[in-house]
Amino acid sequence: MSKRFSRRDALRLGAMAAAAPAAGSAVATAVAPAAQATPATTIPGGTPRPGWTSDVWEVAPFALNQVSLGDGIYKEKRDRMLDYARNYPGTGDALTGPDRMLHLFRANAGLPAPGTWPGGWDTPNHLLRGHFSGHWMTMLAQCWAATGEEIFLTKLDYIVEELAKVQDALDQRTFGRVAGRFGNAVRLSDPHPNQFVTLPGGLTTGLTEATFAAWVNPGASQTNARILTLATSTRAYLALTARISNDIGPRFAITVDGANAEQRIDSATQLPPNTWSHIAVTLSGGTGRLYVNGVEAGVNTTMTITPAALGATVSNWIGRSTSNDHVLLNAAVDDVQLHGRALPAAEVQALASATTDPTGGVDGAALRARWTFDDDGETAPDASGNGRDATIVGTGYPGYLAAFPEGQFIRIEPPMVQPNSGPNAVWAVWYTHHKIMRGLLNAYDLTGNEDALPILFRMGEWVHNRLSHITPEGRDQMWNTYSAGEAGSMNEVMAELAAHTNDPVQRARFLETAKMFTFSTLFTATIANVDQLNGRHANQYMAPNIGYLRIFESTGEERFHTAARNFWGMVVPHRTFSNGGAGRSEHFRARGDITSGFTSTSDPRHAETCCAYNMLRLTRNLFFHEPEPALMDFYEKALHNQILSSRRDIDSVTNTEVTYHQNMWPGRSRRIGTFVEYSRYGGNGSCCNGTGVESHTKYQETVFFRSGDGSALYLNLFVQATLTWPERGFVIAQETAFPAAGSTRLRFQAGSGPLDLKLRVPGWATKGYAVAVNGVDQKVDATPTSYVTVSRSWRAGDVVDISMPLSFRAEKALNDKSVQSIMYGPTLMVVRDSTPSYREFTFFPHVGLDGDLGAAIEPADASMHFTTHGYLLAPYYVADPVPGQFNDFHPYVKRVEPEVVFRSQRTGVPNDAIRDQDGETFLDRVWEAAPFANHGAFVRRVEAVSAEWFEAGRHTRRQRQDVLLAAARSQTDF
Numbered sequence: 001m002s003k004r005f006s007r008r009d010a011l012r013l014g015a016m017a018a019a020a021p022a023a024g025s026a027v028a029t030a031v032a033p034a035a036q037a038t039p040a041t042t043i044p045g046g047t048p049r050p051g052w053t054s055d056v057w058e059v060a061p062f063a064l065n066q067v068s069l070g071d072g073i074y075k076e077k078r079d080r081m082l083d084y085a086r087n088y089p090g091t092g093d094a095l096t097g098p099d100r101m102l103h104l105f106r107a108n109a110g111l112p113a114p115g116t117w118p119g120g121w122d123t124p125n126h127l128l129r130g131h132f133s134g135h136w137m138t139m140l141a142q143c144w145a146a147t148g149e150e151i152f153l154t155k156l157d158y159i160v161e162e163l164a165k166v167q168d169a170l171d172q173r174t175f176g177r178v179a180g181r182f183g184n185a186v187r188l189s190d191p192h193p194n195q196f197v198t199l200p201g202g203l204t205t206g207l208t209e210a211t212f213a214a215w216v217n218p219g220a221s222q223t224n225a226r227i228l229t230l231a232t233s234t235r236a237y238l239a240l241t242a243r244i245s246n247d248i249g250p251r252f253a254i255t256v257d258g259a260n261a262e263q264r265i266d267s268a269t270q271l272p273p274n275t276w277s278h279i280a281v282t283l284s285g286g287t288g289r290l291y292v293n294g295v296e297a298g299v300n301t302t303m304t305i306t307p308a309a310l311g312a313t314v315s316n317w318i319g320r321s322t323s324n325d326h327v328l329l330n331a332a333v334d335d336v337q338l339h340g341r342a343l344p345a346a347e348v349q350a351l352a353s354a355t356t357d358p359t360g361g362v363d364g365a366a367l368r369a370r371w372t373f374d375d376d377g378e379t380a381p382d383a384s385g386n387g388r389d390a391t392i393v394g395t396g397y398p399g400y401l402a403a404f405p406e407g408q409f410i411r412i413e414p415p416m417v418q419p420n421s422g423p424n425a426v427w428a429v430w431y432t433h434h435k436i437m438r439g440l441l442n443a444y445d446l447t448g449n450e451d452a453l454p455i456l457f458r459m460g461e462w463v464h465n466r467l468s469h470i471t472p473e474g475r476d477q478m479w480n481t482y483s484a485g486e487a488g489s490m491n492e493v494m495a496e497l498a499a500h501t502n503d504p505v506q507r508a509r510f511l512e513t514a515k516m517f518t519f520s521t522l523f524t525a526t527i528a529n530v531d532q533l534n535g536r537h538a539n540q541y542m543a544p545n546i547g548y549l550r551i552f553e554s555t556g557e558e559r560f561h562t563a564a565r566n567f568w569g570m571v572v573p574h575r576t577f578s579n580g581g582a583g584r585s586e587h588f589r590a591r592g593d594i595t596s597g598f599t600s601t602s603d604p605r606h607a608e609t610c611c612a613y614n615m616l617r618l619t620r621n622l623f624f625h626e627p628e629p630a631l632m633d634f635y636e637k638a639l640h641n642q643i644l645s646s647r648r649d650i651d652s653v654t655n656t657e658v659t660y661h662q663n664m665w666p667g668r669s670r671r672i673g674t675f676v677e678y679s680r681y682g683g684n685g686s687c688c689n690g691t692g693v694e695s696h697t698k699y700q701e702t703v704f705f706r707s708g709d710g711s712a713l714y715l716n717l718f719v720q721a722t723l724t725w726p727e728r729g730f731v732i733a734q735e736t737a738f739p740a741a742g743s744t745r746l747r748f749q750a751g752s753g754p755l756d757l758k759l760r761v762p763g764w765a766t767k768g769y770a771v772a773v774n775g776v777d778q779k780v781d782a783t784p785t786s787y788v789t790v791s792r793s794w795r796a797g798d799v800v801d802i803s804m805p806l807s808f809r810a811e812k813a814l815n816d817k818s819v820q821s822i823m824y825g826p827t828l829m830v831v832r833d834s835t836p837s838y839r840e841f842t843f844f845p846h847v848g849l850d851g852d853l854g855a856a857i858e859p860a861d862a863s864m865h866f867t868t869h870g871y872l873l874a875p876y877y878v879a880d881p882v883p884g885q886f887n888d889f890h891p892y893v894k895r896v897e898p899e900v901v902f903r904s905q906r907t908g909v910p911n912d913a914i915r916d917q918d919g920e921t922f923l924d925r926v927w928e929a930a931p932f933a934n935h936g937a938f939v940r941r942v943e944a945v946s947a948e949w950f951e952a953g954r955h956t957r958r959q960r961q962d963v964l965l966a967a968a969r970s971q972t973d974f
Helices: 008-013 073-087 096-108 131-147 150-170 345-353 429-447 452-468 472-479 490-500 504-515 520-527 538-555 558-571 609-625 629-646 687-695 922-927 935-951 957-972
Strands: 059-061 067-069 184-188 196-198 210-218 226-231 237-241 251-255 263-266 277-284 287-292 295-300 315-318 331-339 367-371 390-393 704-707 712-715 721-725 730-735 743-750 752-761 770-773 786-795 799-803 808-813 816-824 827-832 866-868 871-875 893-895 899-902 905-910
Touching: 059 609, 067 073, 073 131, 073 150, 073 629, 073 687, 096 131, 096 150, 131 150, 131 429, 131 687, 150 429, 150 452, 184 196, 210 226, 210 345, 226 331, 251 287, 263 287, 277 345, 287 345, 429 452, 429 490, 452 490, 452 504, 472 520, 490 504, 490 538, 504 538, 520 558, 538 558, 538 609, 558 609, 609 629, 609 687, 629 687, 629 752, 629 827, 704 721, 712 730, 752 799, 770 786, 816 871, 899 922, 899 957, 905 957, 922 935, 935 957
Parallel strands: 712 752
Antiparallel strands: 059 704, 067 721, 184 331, 196 315, 196 390, 210 277, 210 331, 226 237, 226 315, 237 251, 251 263, 263 295, 277 287, 287 295, 331 367, 704 712, 721 730, 730 743, 743 799, 752 786, 770 799, 808 816, 816 827, 816 893, 827 871, 866 871, 899 905
8 A cells, every 4th residue: 555654653643743844845834832832632633734835824724633523514514425435336345436436547558447437527438537536536635634534545545556557557658659561650649649740831832643642550440530631721622531431431532612512532442440551542634543452442533623723731631630520530650652643553552562662662753752650759751851841749748647548638739729529529638637636636735645746746747748848829729728728726736746846946847837827818817807707617717716826825926816816806796696606507707797597498507516616715725815804704605505505415325416506596406307407416527526525525624724823713614613723732612503593602622822813703794793701791893794803811611602693684686686695694595486487575664673684584493494475495505305305496586675665654656666876776775774773863864865866866856755754654663
């Protein structure tokens, strides 16, 4: 099994020595114990290993094993995923799951691959295969880091050890040539890195007679795979195709006016796979002949187009077409010849029957070019002596590790840059690579697996070799290709890897490579705070911002920090749903557009779970640099709603049971089904299955933070959990019934000494916030979206009580203020109903001076369930706990407040029909100032808003009088 750090025994026995950072890394040193601190306290599972930290952070996290979850909804969700991680796929053999994660890697390397694959996207021939295995490594690393259970370490060590063997096997690939018909040949397309051969220009100039000849060994029976293409455009070309159909084998075609005007020579003779065949075409005097193995197989005596008629061809290839609808040639190719005359049949036969001399004794006086591919390298010299050298596209490099051939990476690079569809499609290969590297980095950082680091260094060198030969403009073209150019947070892992190497040259190389994943167009715009996100693939441009922060932390280049911070501000709140998610059909829409497409006939793919995962990672890392309360407000919203709800509330050891998208439109569910029900739980293999196994095994990571110097403790989330802080000697438990109760308690179970407690005042805490220490009110000056500080010298037994009453409120969609979500504290409350249109709610006639919508809402029998307007309100995070049952829900309702009313006092003045420049109604503006201390304060607010409405011409003088009279009469109602 894999090696562990030399202190493995200490890990198992719970020794508390701080984990030693890699030499030269940007890892913060352990905080010095405070004066008079008690001795270090034992941590379950061993030494804290928090993963990446930076000495430029203002705030730092605790390791997963320093914060243990207590009973509650977070622990319930987490424990279900732990059970999946322990037992998948439920066979009883601990290594069956890891073998599934390894299957496609082993197959790609030509190694024995027992068992089967995970499924979903991780299946043979799928273009994202291998990514889920990376997520799985991260999951196992987090599970072990949090629990210390040996089963997780056993599985992870096994995967790492076997991936090293896969990487070694892939390094044994033939990167250059294969055995040819004579000497060496070029092997094109997957699984070999070589994809096609680019030929020089000028080959057809003045060419009225010609012979094209080549030896071809097909790797498969392909349709429309080109042996040769010489083209001026997609309408003017000559092409030799290996196979057209079952009835037509090779075809030669030439045209100057598109496919419908092709002049062709067809052959019924097929080229057999895995066999060398000689193919030749001659053109002379209006007659074209096609030969297979020296035998005439097709003739056309009415050919009027000569190669010279094509003009100066610019797309000249062996193995590729001008059309992305045509597959690349999967074949070995040898001794390609172009003659400026039509060889007679006898000379063609001589070429086809040659055994030692590939020229067959044919007179080469008219030979224009000949490529034999005998020499390794990217250049295929012209053996005719005419200097028309060719270039092989598709260099491979050592250190490669993936579950698909390296050619997939070459296809996203210039000059190919293939889309994510079609026979030569590329689908987010760099994204997949990121997940694998991220998993290996977490194996090293979180568990101390020393075998992971050499694998990563070799992968990092491979990444550098792969990208450094591409121009910045070429890389921009790659990163701007929808889906195919998605690279995840590759810049993050390269920057972190740079911190782990002792070699300063390698460190600089890795940091340089991290910057190569910058899409300069969007990067430059974001630095300038110019919003260009509309229409862009959300995950494709979210994830790199995490890496920008890593580059900033490693280099101090502020522009990377600025880009990440500005990007966050373009998403929150301008593109954020009430569950904290973002995106529709995986894309950003226009700034401020929340509700367009919320109809039963539109695309239901809202709020991709991966987007929430990436935004949470970005938010958390921004907070380390600048602990702004607004960042944590969003973090709580997305974690507590979208992430918590993304895991179905049933047990499973065979499937992740994590949603891909989450519908925001009215009356839908998370049930498994068709495209229309794309908001569904998944099994294994999709991107959101992968981020899901990570998200649900690290809930405790943000509950507590510490200041960089260890003098302060941040309470960020109200989750039942216990912190063990050995450097300060503190053990602090948070005891809470949150989110069902608006209160929490911190109990100092061990330790003593001075400490600043920074307690979060969430944005939803509008009904008060109080702190008491050992029963004594601290009289804090708390405002929503802030932190209050309580400083003292603490000791075991101290108790801190926090009161922050929960209340109902409406969260309005930015582009349509009448479309609203009902929130209870941080919890999105959904209407349980299957009707595929908005439910209409009216609240203002019930609202009291406190402004709480709760006046129209009644508790139901179950905790955190309520009723209003005849409907059941349930927490969004309750995710179908009854097997076979899927609850329909409405995240948004339609707020209908037709008339300005104050409880029973009616005015006859329209409310919804008249809105200000921000889309707010008169009553919206009045009640946004709630709570009111008394009726007089309420009337003064009505007067102020009424004056504004009158001066803006929204209300007439008579309407203003009616409103003021009704407000005055409402005293008895309030």
